[in-house]
Amino acid sequence: MSLSSAVQSDRVAELNESGYTVFPGVFSQDEIARMRSFLEKKLDDRTEQMAQGNSSLALLDIYSRYRETRWILYHEGMNAILRRLLDVSMPVNLRAATLLHQKSAYWHNETMDFEDVGYDFHRKPGCIMLQTVIYLQDNVGEYGAALEVDGGSHHLPDPFIPLATARDYRAKNSRSPETRCGDLLIFDWRLAHKATPGNEGLPGVGRKLGIFSSYTNEVKYAKLYHEFLDSTDRFPYMHGLTPPPELIEEAAEHSIIVL
Ligand SMILES: O=C(O)CCC(=O)C(=O)O
Numbered sequence: 001m002s003l004s005s006a007v008q009s010d011r012v013a014e015l016n017e018s019g020y021t022v023f024p025g026v027f028s029q030d031e032i033a034r035m036r037s038f039l040e041k042k043l044d045d046r047t048e049q050m051a052q053g054n055s056s057l058a059l060l061d062i063y064s065r066y067r068e069t070r071w072i073l074y075h076e077g078m079n080a081i082l083r084r085l086l087d088v089s090m091p092v093n094l095r096a097a098t099l100l101h102q103k104s105a106y107w108h109n110e111t112m113d114f115e116d117v118g119y120d121f122h123r124k125p126g127c128i129m130l131q132t133v134i135y136l137q138d139n140v141g142e143y144g145a146a147l148e149v150d151g152g153s154h155h156l157p158d159p160f161i162p163l164a165t166a167r168d169y170r171a172k173n174s175r176s177p178e179t180r181c182g183d184l185l186i187f188d189w190r191l192a193h194k195a196t197p198g199n200e201g202l203p204g205v206g207r208k209l210g211i212f213s214s215y216t217n218e219v220k221y222a223k224l225y226h227e228f229l230d231s232t233d234r235f236p237y238m239h240g241l242t243p244p245p246e247l248i249e250e251a252a253e254h255s256i257i258v259l
């Protein structure tokens with residue numbers, strides 16, 4: 001689906017002001033069904049669950065590990081949006097796209113761990129770091145969302161530092177953006193957010209699954225982030241994840257930089 005440029009400008013404004021936005025209907029229902037059926041099988045596969053960073057709740061680094069998922073990374077509807085938001089012709093994909101089933105049900109942002117050890121590039125003008133989320137079920141009804149966000153919190157000094165205080169966070173502007181199958185949720189890495197429970201008890205609603213992937217506008221920011229990952233012992237499962245050369249090449253043909 002192509003969105004009119006006026007609607008796109010509203011989304012850009014919402015992302016800047018509130019720190020998140022939802023692009024409706026980026027993926028077809030058929031595409032969402034393909035993602036779910038392939039990834040659920042892998043998630044339930046005991047051998048897959050043993051791989052570095054994987055469990056019965058998460059599959060790490062899916063584009064490197066499962067070539068059957070790479071079409072998602074190359075999806076033109078999503079990538080047109082990313083080019084627009086990042087204002088570059090080749091968005092930079094960060095290590096490592098992950099399928100998640102219920103995680104991080106506490107307030108956090110994606111920058112606190114590296115800000116805590118002294119990195120500040122993500123607070124400087126010019127740097128954009130975005131999380132994309134493709135939820136594989138409608139999230140409406142009782143909980144009304146897949147994610148809860150504290151709107152506008154990305155503009156404030158990091159409230160989670162020192163990290164020991166993170167669990168005491170009280171959101172000031174908590175909202176639950178409604179997402180339906182096929183929508184693309186995008187939020188700023190600095191935004192305070194947490195997962196909401198799934199609605200899987202309801203008829204017709206599957207287990208709560210979301211594909212999380214991250215992008216930045218310049219290679220130098222990705223390199224700084226990867227340098228942090230390789231140097232910290234907080235996320236040992238993120239060490240040494242190197243995309244296969246054919247993924248790097250194929251992604252480049254689709255105007256996506258993978259490193
Ligand atoms: O599982 C979710 O919906 C949120 C996960 C999340 O925010 C994270 O892993 O950083």
Ligand SMILES: [Fe+2]
Binds near residue numbers: 108109193
């Ligand atoms: Fe997060």
